[in-house]
Amino acid sequence: MTSNPVADFWAAHLSMPLGRHMTQTYAADIAPGPTYLRIAWDRGEDKDLLRQLAGKYVLFNEQRPDNMYEEKPLPDGSKIGGYDHGHFGFSVLSEIVQLWPSDALAKRAWNLMIKHGVAYAKQPNSYLTLASKTYGQTGRCRISAMCIRYLSDVRRAAEALGEAAYALVARGLHQAHISNVVSQPMHDGWQGDGLKSNHWRAFQVGIFAAALSDSGYINIPPFEAAIKASVARDPDGTPTGSFYYDVPEPITTPQPWTNLPGWKLGNGNGVELWLYRYLPADAQAVIEAANTKLPVAVRLKFGMTV
Numbered sequence: 001m002t003s004n005p006v007a008d009f010w011a012a013h014l015s016m017p018l019g020r021h022m023t024q025t026y027a028a029d030i031a032p033g034p035t036y037l038r039i040a041w042d043r044g045e046d047k048d049l050l051r052q053l054a055g056k057y058v059l060f061n062e063q064r065p066d067n068m069y070e071e072k073p074l075p076d077g078s079k080i081g082g083y084d085h086g087h088f089g090f091s092v093l094s095e096i097v098q099l100w101p102s103d104a105l106a107k108r109a110w111n112l113m114i115k116h117g118v119a120y121a122k123q124p125n126s127y128l129t130l131a132s133k134t135y136g137q138t139g140r141c142r143i144s145a146m147c148i149r150y151l152s153d154v155r156r157a158a159e160a161l162g163e164a165a166y167a168l169v170a171r172g173l174h175q176a177h178i179s180n181v182v183s184q185p186m187h188d189g190w191q192g193d194g195l196k197s198n199h200w201r202a203f204q205v206g207i208f209a210a211a212l213s214d215s216g217y218i219n220i221p222p223f224e225a226a227i228k229a230s231v232a233r234d235p236d237g238t239p240t241g242s243f244y245y246d247v248p249e250p251i252t253t254p255q256p257w258t259n260l261p262g263w264k265l266g267n268g269n270g271v272e273l274w275l276y277r278y279l280p281a282d283a284q285a286v287i288e289a290a291n292t293k294l295p296v297a298v299r300l301k302f303g304m305t306v
Contacts, residue, residue: 006040007049009297014053015060018071018079019087023271026298030089030149031274032210033301037095040297051105054096058108061093066119083116085127086139088146090116094153101160110157114166117150129173133180137189141201141208141223144186148177148211178217181208186223187249196262198249202230203271205247209278226251227275231283232265239286243272277303 013026013036021027029035034042037057040050065072065082072080083089093109100106117128125132128147135143151174158167186208190196209223229251232242244257245264257263266272268290276287288304299306 004040004045004049005295006036006043006297006300007045007053009295010036010040011049011053014057019081019083022087022089025270025273029092030087030146030207031301032206032277033303035092035095036297036301037092037099039300041095041099051100051103054092054100054109055105057092058096058105058112061112062108064116066115068120068123083120085136085143086146088116088120088150090150090153094157097157098160106161110161110163113150113154113157117154130176130180134184135186138191139201139204140186140188142204144177144181145204145208145211148174148181148215151177152211152215174215178212178215185249190262194262194264195246195248195260197260199246200226200229200249200251201246202227202244203274206274206278224278227278228280228283230272230275231279231286239283241286241290242267243275243283243286245271273298273302273304 022030025031033039037050037054041047060080063072063074064080067082068084070082072082074080081087090113093113096109097106097113120126120128127135127143128150134140151170155167155170155174158164158170187198187200189198194201205223205226209227212223226247229247230244232240232244232255234240242265245266246262248257248260253260258265268287272287273291276284279287284304291304294304296306298304
């Protein structure tokens with residue numbers, strides 16, 4: 001009997017009724033690492049089951065409203081949200097196109113990607129088209145990462161379908177975003193639920209680093225430095241078991257940062273998973289110790305030991 005731990009996990013976490021669930025660990029469609037669909041496929045899990053789940057995923061997402069932030073009630077009484085700037089993930093849909101390009105499902109997945117992308121592009125001061133180049137004042141790494149990853153996903157899907165014109169546009173916009181993010185400071189201003197000073201929100205930097213590395217840009221030390229600085233350490237350099245949610249800018253600000261207004265700590269069992277693959281071994285060990293019962297699928301997703 002074939003074992004399908006990743007497919008079975010994805011089946012139980014297939015739908016994200018509200019866009020904000022995308023940044024919850026078990027949904028994780030936009031988290032660093034391959035999609036659950038791709039992991040299961042590459043592991044040789046049941047292809048028929050994966051095709052069935054892909055169909056359900058597309059059907060669910062076809063019910064999303066076109067407008068950002070808008071919510072729509074579903075027949076079962078739950079609500080589904082339109083995508084927004086900080087939750088604009090299409091990697092699963094792109095993988096569906098790439099895995100089954102001749103299947104009618106691929107066209108539906110493609111249509112969804114393009115519909116929502118065009119709607120985003122037509123927004124006044126759209127970040128996607130760089131009509132506004134700042135990505136706002138907070139969540140800047142995350143928003144730019146959503147744009148970069150979306151454009152990578154569109155390009156790959158377009159190439160799988162032979163949509164040369166879309167591939168060309170996506171490639172051009174993608175390069176424009178890469179040039180834009182290296183031309184300006186990317187840290188955030190103060191915000192109500194975090195540091196009330198300029199800072200880097202560590203797990204959002206992880207999303208950004210992942211989008212860059214997925215695009216073939218491996219020279220990302222400034223962003224890895226911000227992630228590594230989120231590890232709280234004793235004077236001798238040993239991790240304390242805690243992680244700063246926000247890293248002050250400049251990251252050379254003397255510790256302890258617990259003196260800073262708005263500081264928050266995690267203990268390794270939350271968004272720190274999103275940073276795992278960019279952290280040194282001693283910090284990874286802290287996260288491993290805080291997450292001894294994670295499903296295999298989640299461990300594979302975040303690059304943890306299995």
